[in-house]
Amino acid sequence: MRGYITDPSAPGGLRLADDLPEPEPAEDEVVVDVRAFAINRGELKLLELRPEHWRPGQDLAGVVVRAADDGSGPAAGTRVVAIAEGGGWAERVALPADVVAPLADEVAFDQAAALPIAGLTALRALRIDGPVLGRKVLVTGATGGVGQFAVQLAVAGGAEVTAQVSHPDRSDLATRLGAEHVLIELRHVQVGPFDLVLDALGGEVLEEAVHNLSPGGTVATYGNLAGEASLSFLDFRAAPLARIVGFFHAHPQDARGEDLATLVRLTADGRLTPQLGSVRDWSETRETLDALRAREVRGKAVLTIG
Ligand SMILES: NC(=O)c1ccc[n+]([C@@H]2O[C@H](COP(=O)([O-])OP(=O)(O)OC[C@H]3O[C@@H](n4cnc5c(N)ncnc54)[C@H](OP(=O)(O)O)[C@@H]3O)[C@@H](O)[C@H]2O)c1
Structure with missing residues (x-):
């Protein structure tokens, strides 16, 4: 499986590997075929802090290719948005069903990928x-x-x-x-x-x-x-x-899927329009990281797969 991994010997300290193991989901995890992911400014720092063989990637959207064995979460074939702890800049990722929300048809993968961390931060901070x-x-x-x-x-x-x-x-x-x-x-x-x-x-x-x-x-x-x-x-x-x-977006931990579903609903009905400052093929992830570092992106930076 292909996916990004930090590597001090690679240009920019990041390499697109083609020999990553397929995800092995736990009982309560779905496997998502990733179609788009977004980069957050905080991840620029994490890439520096974890230079060796760390697999980045938190915000993503895609299609469930394997439902959770315990029956929780969306069925195979469902389009979803999700927030991962890492590993999302890859073709596939396993995720707990409770950090995944189904996508309305009106919401495209690139728009959806922009939602998780930035959208949860805004939504939850406004509720304080x-x-x-x-x-x-x-x-x-x-x-x-x-x-x-x-x-x-x-x-x-x-x-x-x-x-x-x-x-x-x-x-x-x-x-x-x-x-x-x-x-x-x-x-x-x-x-x-x-x-x-x-x-x-x-x-x-x-x-x-x-x-x-x-x-x-x-x-x-x-x-x-x-x-x-x-x-x-x-x-x-x-x-x-x-x-x-x-304020930290991930708290409370257990309602992230619910809050993602709210962001999807507001996007589907037009009250929320993700501003995509950059949308590129994921082969251009390093260039996009550079643009983000240089403050050249207004809004979200999104990469698409396939
Ligand atoms: N605590 C949490 O849970 C959490 C969650 C999400 C994000 N964050 C943090 O929140 C911050 C914002 O994240 P983001 O994703 O919105 O970043 P972003 O997309 O880079 O946006 C930052 C915004 O702040 C402006 N800005 C940057 N540096 C500035 C400066 N020195 N003076 C004035 N304006 C400046 C930028 O203006 P330009 O257009 O001129 O660049 C841009 O509008 C980051 O530090 C990120 O790590 C924290």
Whole structure:
């Protein structure tokens, strides 16, 4: 079986091997024939941390070729999207049935592959404080992989959404995604204070986000692309009892398949449109990784197989 594996002697430390063992599913696992997978920014770091014979790949979409022996999960032949612990950048992968969700016919494999980590991050972070209907929500890094989903889902949930983008030329995309306000700097913001902030950036952006929180408001922090923030209780002067929550998409573990099914439903009915910044054949995975590192991809980077 073909699939990617880290190898310090290969260019870029990654090799497309053609002699990987076929997956051996446990009783509660299905085998999926992978048709598309997406790369997450966090995986760039994992590739560095696990240079020898690690098999990357978390976000994928494909077709079940073997149902789980215990009868759980979708039948063979079902089109699905899934979140794996690894091994998804390969022709086939075994996965617990509870991290797999069936795909509606309207959702293409490349769109579906974009959903798992970025979509779950946005969906679950938006739920942190209950309904967002009528709330003021700020999304930082709003045209990135997570941000684009966060803006669309917050809009679908009835929030007044402000998008923070890295550059003026990202403004149109943020507006098309449904953001009511778009800004680059968070100093002297007129549109807050915000009840909820979804933050991918950290650093000064997180510091300024805290200064623009409403009393009792929440920041869900899930990335630190802009570095480390320096904060003390005095930064919360305008927002007593506000809090910063360290957010990880995989928790709770046991409802990931259910939440993926929600993302599929919203995509099928047009409320969520995955922004695919790059779609290439999987033979171009290394080039796509380079483009992601160079910040050349707006939205999700997807690779297709076959
Ligand atoms: N905790 C979790 O469970 C979890 C889950 C998913 C993601 N993450 C993390 O969340 C972060 C965002 O992920 P992603 O997939 O959305 O990444 P992404 O697709 O690369 O998007 C990042 C966004 O932030 C902007 N950005 C990057 N560096 C910036 C900087 N120094 N200053 C201002 N804007 C900057 C980018 O703007 P440009 O368009 O200019 O590049 C882009 O819009 C990453 O750190 C990722 O590892 C964490």
